[in-house]
Amino acid sequence: MGKFEAAGGSSFVPVVFTNSSQRACFVRAYPGVAAVDESGVQIAQAERTLGSILGGAKEVSTITLAPGQSASAGVGGVDVPLGDATDCVQPVGLFVTPPDTRTSTEVRGEVPPLCGGLTVHPVVAGSSGGHLAN
Template sequence: MRPALVTVLLAAGVTAGCAGTGTSTGAGPAPGPASGPASGAASSPAPNSPATGSPMVGSPAVGGCTKALGLRTTLGVGGAAGGHRRMVLVFTNGGAAACRLTGYPGVAGLDAGGKQVAQARRTLSGYAGGPGQVGTVALAPGGTAEAVVEGTGADPQTGAGCTGFAGLLVTAPDDTASTRLDLATDTCADFQVHPVTAGTG
């Protein structure tokens, strides 16, 4: 009976050892964006990522997208409806490595002389769109993300007209270097910017 007892004890030891070798799958903390609050989780992009940015889930393995690393900021297709003007910022990863964008870009309205005359208020969404939540977008090389900027051509409270912006000064969420975008618009009030999301503008 003693050999059988030894066999049972050895089997129990093997079982206990296997139970202790599992890998933790807990997600790490989401990164804090340079230009706004973050509440979305983030993760490294999957292999063969599409050209358009994709939401990240889990802990990120890539750094923030910056102008110094090849991030380009341009204007996409805008529009107008119900007195509201819609402008779309397009962020393209022109670098050689994947990167991420989290939260809100910084956006300022410029006058004809290039002076900042208004700062866009950060809101999750508005009349012209917006994702409704803050998240992180992974950009493979060549990938794009977008952020909606909106406003009106008159004071929403009084209806009084105002001077429209001659351009926008945009700073990507994880960056400190800005890009000036020339823009002929009558947008001058109720100036808002919404979080970045996957898209092509």
């Protein structure tokens, strides 16, 4: 995962995929992303969306990765309680499934709190997840 960012009630963290093979590969569309608790139990599934206030891809495209290059997808959330809620659930990591694969990997680190859902955006070239500040 990349650097966690938050502003204006929204939060964002890029999930980075690096080509570790000796030949070019392609990634397209959305990874599967789910939030997990301390026990490694899935507590929320990310909704696939285009962009957000903090960035993220505005369209789905195919990214070609040479050996060693990276692509990333932004994962976002609302970081303040909504409606009558008074608190949020804080995941400790994510289950991430790269696009066009079926194997998930648990990644621990700072992730958006669950105050109003979790979103994932399509992959983009580089490691920013399409974050507007990068």
